Amino acid sequence: xxxxxxxxxxxxxxxxxxxxxxxxxxxxxxxxxxxxxxxxxxxxxxxxxxxxxxxxxxxxxxxxxxxxxxxxxxxxxxxxxxxxxxxxxxxxxxxxxxxxxxxxxxxxxxxxxxxxxxxxxxxxxxxxxxxxxxxxxxxxxxxxxxxxxxxxxxxxxxxxxxxxxxxxx
Amino acid sequence: xxxxxxxxxxxxxxxxxxxxxxxxxxxxxxxxxxxxxxxxxxxxxxxxxxxxxxxxxxxxxxxxxxxxxxxxxxxxxxxxxxxxxxxxxxxxxxxxxxxxxxxxxxxxxxxxxxxxxxxxxxxxxxxxxxxxxxxxxxxxxxxxxxxxxxxxxxxxxxxxxxxxxxxxxxxxxxxxxxxxxxxxxxxxxxxxxxxxxxxxxxxxxxxxxxxxxxxxxxxxxxxxxxxxxxxxxxxxxxxxxxxxxxxxxxxxxxxxxxxxxxxxxxxxxxxxxxxxxxxxxxxxxxxxxxxxxxxxxxxxxxxxxxxxxxxxxxxxxxxxxxxxxxxxxxxxxxxxxxxxxxxxxxxxxxxxxxxxxxxxxxxxxxxxxxxxxxxxxxxxxxxxxxxxxxxxxxxxxxxxxxxxxxxxxxxxxxxxxxxxxxxxxxxxxxxxxxxxxxxxxxxxxxxxxxxxxxxxxxxxxxxxxxxxxxxxxxxxxxxxxxxxxxxxxxxxxxxxxxxxxxxxxxxxxxxxxxxxxxxxxxxxxxxxxxxxxxxxxxxxxxxxxxxxxxxxxxxxxxxxxxxxxxxxxxxxxxxxxxxxxxxxxxxxxxxxxxxxxxxxxxxxxxxxxxxxxxxxxxxxx
Numbered sequence: 001x002x003x004x005x006x007x008x009x010x011x012x013x014x015x016x017x018x019x020x021x022x023x024x025x026x027x028x029x030x031x032x033x034x035x036x037x038x039x040x041x042x043x044x045x046x047x048x049x050x051x052x053x054x055x056x057x058x059x060x061x062x063x064x065x066x067x068x069x070x071x072x073x074x075x076x077x078x079x080x081x082x083x084x085x086x087x088x089x090x091x092x093x094x095x096x097x098x099x100x101x102x103x104x105x106x107x108x109x110x111x112x113x114x115x116x117x118x119x120x121x122x123x124x125x126x127x128x129x130x131x132x133x134x135x136x137x138x139x140x141x142x143x144x145x146x147x148x149x150x151x152x153x154x155x156x157x158x159x160x161x162x163x164x165x166x167x168x169x
Numbered sequence: 170x171x172x173x174x175x176x177x178x179x180x181x182x183x184x185x186x187x188x189x190x191x192x193x194x195x196x197x198x199x200x201x202x203x204x205x206x207x208x209x210x211x212x213x214x215x216x217x218x219x220x221x222x223x224x225x226x227x228x229x230x231x232x233x234x235x236x237x238x239x240x241x242x243x244x245x246x247x248x249x250x251x252x253x254x255x256x257x258x259x260x261x262x263x264x265x266x267x268x269x270x271x272x273x274x275x276x277x278x279x280x281x282x283x284x285x286x287x288x289x290x291x292x293x294x295x296x297x298x299x300x301x302x303x304x305x306x307x308x309x310x311x312x313x314x315x316x317x318x319x320x321x322x323x324x325x326x327x328x329x330x331x332x333x334x335x336x337x338x339x340x341x342x343x344x345x346x347x348x349x350x351x352x353x354x355x356x357x358x359x360x361x362x363x364x365x366x367x368x369x370x371x372x373x374x375x376x377x378x379x380x381x382x383x384x385x386x387x388x389x390x391x392x393x394x395x396x397x398x399x400x401x402x403x404x405x406x407x408x409x410x411x412x413x414x415x416x417x418x419x420x421x422x423x424x425x426x427x428x429x430x431x432x433x434x435x436x437x438x439x440x441x442x443x444x445x446x447x448x449x450x451x452x453x454x455x456x457x458x459x460x461x462x463x464x465x466x467x468x469x470x471x472x473x474x475x476x477x478x479x480x481x482x483x484x485x486x487x488x489x490x491x492x493x494x495x496x497x498x499x500x501x502x503x504x505x506x507x508x509x510x511x512x513x514x515x516x517x518x519x520x521x522x523x524x525x526x527x528x529x530x531x532x533x534x535x536x537x538x539x540x541x542x543x544x545x546x547x548x549x550x551x552x553x554x555x556x557x558x559x560x561x562x563x564x565x566x567x568x569x570x571x572x573x574x575x576x577x578x579x580x581x582x583x584x585x586x587x588x589x590x591x592x593x594x595x596x597x598x599x600x601x602x603x604x605x606x607x608x609x610x611x612x613x614x615x616x617x618x619x620x621x622x623x624x625x626x627x628x629x630x631x632x633x634x635x636x637x638x639x640x641x642x643x644x645x646x647x648x649x650x651x652x653x654x655x656x657x658x659x660x661x662x663x664x665x666x667x668x669x670x671x672x673x674x675x676x677x678x679x680x681x682x683x684x685x686x687x688x689x690x691x692x693x694x695x696x697x698x699x700x701x702x703x704x705x706x707x708x709x710x711x712x713x714x715x716x717x718x719x720x721x722x723x724x725x726x727x728x729x730x731x732x733x734x735x736x737x738x739x740x741x742x743x744x745x746x747x748x749x750x751x752x753x754x755x756x757x758x759x760x761x762x763x764x765x766x767x768x769x770x771x772x773x774x775x776x777x778x779x780x781x782x783x784x785x786x787x788x789x790x
Contacts, residue, residue, distance in 0.1 A: 017640070019640075019652070046635070047638050048612075048632065048633055048634055048635040048636065048637070048638055049632070049633055051484075051632050053480065054642075063640050063642075064640050064653065066640075067638055068638050069483075069632040069638050069639065069640075070638075070639070070640035070641070070642075071480070071483055071510075071640070071641060071642060072640065072641070072642025072643065072644065073476065073479070073480075073506060073642060073643065074476070074502055074503060074505075074506050074643055077472060077473065077476040077503060079473075080468065080469075080472070080473035080474075080475075080476035080477050080480070081476045081477065081479055081480035081483075082480060083441075083466065083468075083473070083476075083477045083480060084439065084441060084466070084476065084477035084478060084479060084480025084481035084482075084483070084484065084488065085480040085481065085483060085484040085632070086480075086484075087439060087464055087466055087477070087481060088437070088439050088464075088480070088481035088484035088485065088486040088488070089484045089485065089486075089631075089632065089633060091633065092484065092632050092633060109469055109470060109473070110469065110472075110473050110476075112469075113468075113469040113473065
């Protein structure tokens with residue numbers, strides 16, 4: 001089962017898949033991808049026992065770029081999919097990759113309950129405070145007054161704070 | 170049907186004993202009166218006695234509607250007999266009404282020769298008015314055509330419980346067992362099964378156990394010693410196939426079937442769900458069986474439940490969910506993900522009256538179209554339907570067999586009637602159950618996520634397997650590699666392949682069987698929970714010499730390969746459904762037969778006579 005970690009010391013590069021990374025040039029997501037690969041290589045974990053589950057949005061392309069098991073699921077539901085994976089096989093290292101829209105808007109309920117259940121999964125929330133994939137509408141973390149395509153006179157909603165939500169759960 | 174008549178000594182007197190082939194009893198009262206419990210006890214006792222039984226619980230969606238009102242009436246009907254019973258019966262032979270509202274809501278179903286037992290203490294001015302009676306129907310003569318037995322149940326129950334520690338309302342809650350005791354005497358049922366149940370259920374509450382015991386016996390002895398009844402009935406055990414039987418509801422059978430399927434395949438079972446009427450009992454049953462390697466997950470909502478099932482299937486276990494129509498609506502997107510990811514899972518829809526919240530506790534078959542087409546895009550899925558409570562066990566195994574062999578979600582369309590209805594179920598020999606073989610690609614093997622076998626099934630490679638790391642998801646995939654792919658021709662190829670894969674299932678299912686002659690004037694084609702009513706009606710028509718047969722679809726997508734051929738052998742085709750006609754246009758369109766629909770959407774099952782009348786109308790008789 002743990003062939004990887006038992007036999008070889010993996011490098012950051014070993015955690016990369018053969019897929020072209022398709023985020024916009026200059027996007028901060030590149031830095032997160034590179035850092036996650038680097039960190040995993042220092043943890044002594046194996047590729048085959050690692051599962052990345054994502055929802056929908058720019059951030060959620062993440063699993064395609066990892067040479068682990070991956071599931072690019074549907075909008076907002078990654079924490080629930082990850083719950084199923086983890087309950088089915090608690091030996092797996094399960095990661096959720098999500099964004100501010102995915103986790104805090106459409107998937108707010110699942111985000112709260114995944115944290116409440118405390119299943120020993122990791123959630124990476126890429127908070128860029130905007131809807132990137134759908135090209136620029138305000139998100140639940142956009143600041144009050146943020147002008148976007150869907151809020152030409154400024155957002156009328158106050159942002160919520162992901163860590164406060166997490167602690168509150 | 171009367172089998173024989175004799176007399177016996179009852180207490181100090183002689184009563185006539187009439188032997189019957191079968192009978193239909195209905196308990197009805199307030200939703201807090203314990204009618205479901207009384208009905209269940211009579212069911213269990215009759216099953217243990219060896220009768221065939223068929224039940225129809227009918228209760229309001231409100232937990233406690235205002236006491237004494239029509240909205241709060243709860244009923245439990247059961248048929249038991251010495252012959253095979255296909256339905257809980259059209260007409261009631263003995264109606265037990267605990268208050269005026271229950272009488273008003275149920276009297277129309279009492280047979281003209283039927284017996285009515287009423288709790289006369291409940292016929293107070295207030296209760297009569299709540300039920301909408303201006304005058305007491307016990308006094309007006311309107312019930313004269315029935316044999317009416319007025320029993321002061323409240324007073325007698327209170328008297329029976331007076332030496333126990335129970336007081337006030339707790340005493341009132343025992344009165345269902347007084348009524349049950351009367352019925353036990355009337356049908357010569359043994360009290361022991363219920364006495365045993367009382368002792369195990371209320372072992373920690375001796376006062377409650379004592380009161381229920383006393384009032385049950387008081388009811389029984391009341392029947393025996395008072396001269397109110399001059400007749401009692403006997404019903405001989407049914408001549409059924411030898412074996413060990415237990416009483417099983419459809420929901421219990423479904424739960425046991427899911428467990429059995431996982432056990433056969435040597436897999437853990439994961440059940441992710443959100444509570445909803447009438448499906449929750451599947452969760453309750455499964456939650457009791459963790460010892461069989463069952464994990465139940467009560468999710469935060471319907472969507473999360475479905476998503477967790479997709480995740481669990483990806484991780485390599487037998488994953489299932491259960492819900493009702495509104496839940497399926499919420500789950501649709503995640504079911505589509507299961508179809509796109511081509512993972513095995515079972516989705517049980519215990520249908521109820523719709524649309525929207527509809528009639529949560531009533532039965533309907535109006536989710537067939539939703540099951541077949543209720544998702545975005547071309548998203549074909551295998552759809553099955555059990556035909557009796559016990560068949561829910563078989564269909565759950567069949568669903569997992571297909572799910573795993575074809576790597577596809579499978580939807581099972583149960584309904585409220587099957588889910589809550591009970592019948593004696595022969596405990597199967599484990600060796601006789603179908604086999605389900607699961608294979609996962611080995612570590613570091615030559616693997617492509619969407620490389621298919623001859624049935625078009627893709628491999629089920631699970632996390633934890635070295636060297637087979639792969640990524641899947643809801644985006645369209647390239648054939649073979651599974652990489653994200655936007656190529657137009659690849660998309661069309663994948664759409665057609667997913668459909669063809671479901672069609673291929675037809676090569677691995679049982680053919681459609683005909684009940685009766687292979688050809689003739691009329692074929693009744695049904696699906697799901699209407700099996701009992703349709704078969705009973707067809708049996709009756711056949712016994713009257715009519716050229717009528719029936720066939721019942723357990724597989725709705727794909728349908729058995731001989732379906733069109735069966736239809737073609739009959740001059741006319743009638744499709745009875747508890748909806749506005751959802752199978753009908755499929756059959757007409759696909760097989761070009763001039764089938765006619767027979768539809769009912771009252772939240773209630775078909776009565777045998779309703780179908781019988783339609784058969785005669787179709788045949789011009």
